[in-house]
Amino acid sequence: MNREERPEKGTIHVAGKDIGALPGHKVPDLRRNVGSVFQDFKLLPTKNVAENVAFALEAIGRPKSAIKEAVPQILDLVGLGSKAKNMPDELSGGEQQRVSIARAFVNRPLILLADEPTGNLDPATSVGIMKLLDRINRTGTTVVMATHDRGIVDTMRRRVIELDNGRIVRDQVRGVYE
Amino acid sequence: MAIRLDYVMRETGSNLARNFTLTFAAIITVAVSLTMVAASFLIGQGINNSFLGLRSEQRLFVYMNPTASEEQTDAVSKALDDSGQVDEVEFYDRDRTFEEFQTLFRDQPDLINSVKPEDLPTSFRVKPESTDAEIVSSLGDSLESLEGVKQVAYAAEYARDVQRSVTTLNRWVQFTGLILIAASVLLIFNTIRTAVFARRREIEVQRLVGARNWFIRMPFIAEGLVHGLFGALLAAGGAMAFNTLWKRNFVDQVSFELLNEIRWDTGDVVMSIVIVFIVGAITGAVGSGIAVSRFLRI
Numbered sequence: 001m002n003r004e005e006r007p008e009k010g011t012i013h014v015a016g017k018d019i020g021a022l023p024g025h026k027v028p029d030l031r032r033n034v035g036s037v038f039q040d041f042k043l044l045p046t047k048n049v050a051e052n053v054a055f056a057l058e059a060i061g062r063p064k065s066a067i068k069e070a071v072p073q074i075l076d077l078v079g080l081g082s083k084a085k086n087m088p089d090e091l092s093g094g095e096q097q098r099v100s101i102a103r104a105f106v107n108r109p110l111i112l113l114a115d116e117p118t119g120n121l122d123p124a125t126s127v128g129i130m131k132l133l134d135r136i137n138r139t140g141t142t143v144v145m146a147t148h149d150r151g152i153v154d155t156m157r158r159r160v161i162e163l164d165n166g167r168i169v170r171d172q173v174r175g176v177y178e
Numbered sequence: 179m180a181i182r183l184d185y186v187m188r189e190t191g192s193n194l195a196r197n198f199t200l201t202f203a204a205i206i207t208v209a210v211s212l213t214m215v216a217a218s219f220l221i222g223q224g225i226n227n228s229f230l231g232l233r234s235e236q237r238l239f240v241y242m243n244p245t246a247s248e249e250q251t252d253a254v255s256k257a258l259d260d261s262g263q264v265d266e267v268e269f270y271d272r273d274r275t276f277e278e279f280q281t282l283f284r285d286q287p288d289l290i291n292s293v294k295p296e297d298l299p300t301s302f303r304v305k306p307e308s309t310d311a312e313i314v315s316s317l318g319d320s321l322e323s324l325e326g327v328k329q330v331a332y333a334a335e336y337a338r339d340v341q342r343s344v345t346t347l348n349r350w351v352q353f354t355g356l357i358l359i360a361a362s363v364l365l366i367f368n369t370i371r372t373a374v375f376a377r378r379r380e381i382e383v384q385r386l387v388g389a390r391n392w393f394i395r396m397p398f399i400a401e402g403l404v405h406g407l408f409g410a411l412l413a414a415g416g417a418m419a420f421n422t423l424w425k426r427n428f429v430d431q432v433s434f435e436l437l438n439e440i441r442w443d444t445g446d447v448v449m450s451i452v453i454v455f456i457v458g459a460i461t462g463a464v465g466s467g468i469a470v471s472r473f474l475r476i
Contacts, residue, residue: 056387
């Protein structure tokens with residue numbers, strides 16, 4: 001969905017646009033609107049929490065003043081306001097994922113893409129992360145999550161799309177894992 | 179815009195510092211190769227200048243037979259004095275020829291020791307009135323026909339030999355310079371490739387959050403340029419040193435008469451420095467450009 005990989009067959013449309021047909025220089029714009037969160041967090045180990053989030057804003061050219069404002073705000077939103085100066089290795093798995101989510105969401109993208117966000121987390125922490133994603137969803141952001149976590153799917157009861165060998169075999173409005 | 183310049187400088191600085199040995203090697207190689215470029219440019223200019231000098235300074239060397247008699251030598255001298263075609267005449271007796279011989283070959287003592295003044299011929303240095311090659315040539319022919327004259331040599335010919343040697347030397351310098359520039363491009367390529375690899379995590383995050391392609395590439399291209407320009411800076415110093423050395427050893431020395439001709443002016447030196455910076459920048463940009471396009475997946 002963010003054109004990290006191309007499908008072998010078929011097309012992908014995001015927000016009405018066929019992203020396979022996008023010219024190379026338009027891809028960054030797509031990615032700015034699809035915030036990504038991964039199972040392995042993908043944080044920069046040599047930067048602290050605030051710097052990790054700021055890095056994402058610097059990379060898309062936001063001025064220093066805007067960054068100074070936005071970073072504390074988003075860290076509060078994800079519940080890490082007090083941990084701004086901590087390094088990633090000082091944080092728990094759940095906290096690191098929150099930083100990741102903060103980084104993905106700080107630019108208010110249209111879609112938040114989460115690839116197995118709870119894959120490396122214990123069940124209790126996973127609940128916390130899902131609550132956060134739910135909060136984000138309520139602000140109007142579409143959250144697309146790929147998961148094998150049965151418990152979460154059954155608890156959240158949201159739209160479930162099941163894929164089998166690259167084919168959509170189910171699309172349910174309030175679904176369970178099955 | 180301010181943050182971008184700030185960002186680029188910061189990132190480039192940390193990249194350079196991280197791999198200082200490789201950076202240093204790249205800069206030195208660039209410096210050496212560019213110094214050769216500068217030197218060959220200056221020598222080339224000097225050769226061009228010298229053609230002009232020679233054209234207005236045709237000389238004939240009339241070599242007498244070692245066994246020529248005094249009457250024959252006097253007769254040639256008189257013929258030269260009477261000739262309307264001759265501007266200046268200078269006679270080199272055996273001792274004077276030997277002196278010149280000693281100076282010319284002062285770094286070959288064995289050669290000097292094996293030759294005695296009696297072995298060397300006497301000669302007349304003749305400066306013709308005319309600069310026309312045909313007139314000078316026919317003057318030479320008529321002198322050669324005089325009794326006792328072994329050979330008439332034309333300074334132009336002799337000079338052309340020197341010219342040819344210097345040009346050949348220059349070609350070798352150019353060739354070596356080119357090879358070194360290729361080596362520089364490779365070294366810079368390698369340095370940047372290492373830098374890209376070291377920053378792969380940051381690059382991945384930048385890509386994911388939607389940074390523009392040139393934004394991701396810029397620090398690395400900048401790093402390559404720094405290599406090229408710093409090398410150029412050193413080479414500029416090298417060019418000036420070469421200039422000083424050449425002037426001191428060749429231009430002001432009487433014995434290397436014909437190498438005297440190969441000279442250039444300050445304008446040429448400035449030009450060589452400009453060339454050095456341009457080539458340096460190109461080398462840096464090409465080296466890093468190739469590395470970035472091959473290893474930086476966007």
